[in-house]
Structures are given as structure tokens and as C-alpha cells.
């Protein structure tokens with residue numbers, strides 16, 4: 247019997263070809279619609295390997311559904327959608343896609359910062375709507391980026407890549423992280439700050455922390471009230487790190503100047519979402535790593551990880567290292 251691999255989204259046949267050579271592969275037939283939970287559960291019952299998306303709740307009910315599941319390869323660097331403890335208990339390897347997406351996610355984060363500060367989306371719309379009558383001194387005037395202070399919350403690999411970009415813009419760089427990162431400090435001039443110092447002093451507060459029980463609801467009204475009234479808040483990590491009602495209230499009350507958001511508490515959001523009614527919000531549909539090159543590299547890494555585990559090798563990017571002791 248060839249091992250069975252289930253893929254929870256329609257991916258390109260070329261990328262998954264190496265899996266088809268060795269395993270029986272089946273995949274959910276839609277690119278834009280997530281697999282329903284009952285389908286995921288019944289596929290997990292039969293599968294040796296699952297290739298999942300960040301939209302799939304890979305919880306205990308999925309992980310304990312079958313007897314032969316050996317690997318879950320999640321196509322994201324974040325893995326808050328996977329119950330890692332349950333996977334380890336069940337002897338299932340869980341893999342993610344770090345490194346390959348670092349630079350493109352940092353590019354998008356910086357683009358979002360720039361778009362929000364320089365009102366790029368509003369300005370492009372202004373031209374398209376034929377509202378441009380003349381050059382004028384304060385036409386769509388935004389906020390400077392160069393020489394301002396950026397505060398990076400979460401100095402992982404993507405945080406470090408954003409710091410390198412900020413250094414190129416001659417920004418002062420503050421960061422907050424569970425641990426000090428002296429190498430990044432030396433390379434970029436970033437200075438460690440407490441969370442409160444960072445939110446009080448930064449002109450741009452950039453959230454890049456993973457979603458954990460400690461970071462959930464980290465940005466609440468009282469935190470926004472500590473920020474400068476000219477501050478711009480960027481979130482490119484996970485929506486639930488921010489209390490969206492509080493963010494809306496802070497923006498509506500003019501307690502901060504703007505926000506660029508690539509992620510939301512409940513995705514997707516729709517046009518009636520309160521944050522979308524504000525002119526100083528730039529909202530994107532969770533596209534941090536979405537370039538053709540990077541998404542292809544993420545898919546390939548998932549394929550490699552599944553192939554490795556199902557052929558008895560160590561996967562490249564294993565999250566639950568305790569799995570190694572069980573095999």
C-alpha cells in the first residue's frame with residue numbers, strides 16, 4: 247500500500263509531482279475555499295500525511311482521527327492553527343515554512359508601513375476618480391518615514407529583516423522581544439526596549455509576534471492610548487494579537503494617526519467591517535508572503551517535509567522537536 251497524502255487546498259500539479267511519484271495524493275478541489283472540517287477529519291482518518299493551510303484548524307479531533315497520520319506540513323511560518331501538544335502526543339511530526347518567506351513578508355510589511363504613512367492607496371484612488379485638479383502644497387500629505395523611530399514587536403527572522411529595511415531608511419530602531427538579539431542590534435543598530443517604552447516612543451509600531459496565549463489581545467485601548475497621537479500601527483502577524491474594537495476606537499478618537507493591517511481577528515473581513523470605514527486604515531487580505539516565488543517555495547518545502555517523514559528521514563523544518571525522540 248502506498249502512503250496516502252491529503253492536501254487541503256488546490257495546489258499546482260507541478261509542485262506536488264514529487265509526492266505523486268511515491269504516494270497516493272488527493273487534494274481539496276478549490277483554491278479559494280477552505281476545506282470543511284468534516285472533510286478534513288475524514289481525510290485525516292485515512293492519511294499518512296497532511297499538507298494544511300493556516301485556515302485549517304488542525305486540532306485534536308483531526309490529529310487523533312486516524313491511526314497512521316505521521317506528518318502535518320503547514321503552509322505558513324505561523325502554526326497557531328495546529329495543536330502542537332496533541333500532535334506530539336500522537337507521535338505526529340509538525341512542520342512549518344520558515345526562512346523561505348522571510349524577505350517577501352518583510353517587504354510587504356515595509357510596503358504596508360509606507361502605504362499607510364504616505365497615503366498611497368488613497369492617493370491612487372484620488373487619481374483614478376479624477377479628483378486631481380492641481381498640484382497643491384498639502385495635497386494628500388502623509389508622514390515622513392526616514393529618520394523616524396520604528397518599534398518592532400517580535401524580533402524573529404521577519405522582524406530582523408524589517409529592521410534591515412528600516413536601517414536603509416535611516417530610521418531609529420527599537421524592538422521588543424522575549425529575548426535580546428545582540429547580533430541584530432549590532433547589524434542594524436536596533437535598541438532593545440520594554441514594551442511600554444516602545445509603544446510610547448515609536449512613530450511606527452510594527453507587530454510581528456507569533457500568536458500565542460501570551461500575545462493574544464496584546465494591543466488593547468490602553469496600549470493605543472500610550473502611543474503618540476501621530477503613531478502608525480502596523481500588524482502583519484496574526485489578527486487576534488490586536489483587539490480590533492479597541493483599535494477602531496483609538497483610530498476614531500484620533501488617539502493614533504493610522505493603521506496598516508494585513509491580518510484580522512476573523513478572516514476574511516467584508517466591506518461592512520468598521521475598520522474599513524476609516525480613511526486612515528490600509529487593509530490587505532493576509533498577503534504577507536504572497537509572491538509567486540515565495541508561495542511556490544513554501545509549497546515545495548511542505549512537499550519536501552512530507553516526503554522526508556514518509557520515507558523515514560528527518561524533515562527540514564520540524565516544529566515539535568520532541569517528535570524525534572518518538573521515532
Ligand code: DGY
Pocket residue numbers: 300321322323324325347483532533534535536
Ligand atoms: C505565515 O506564513 O504565517 C503567513 O501569515 C502566511 O502568509
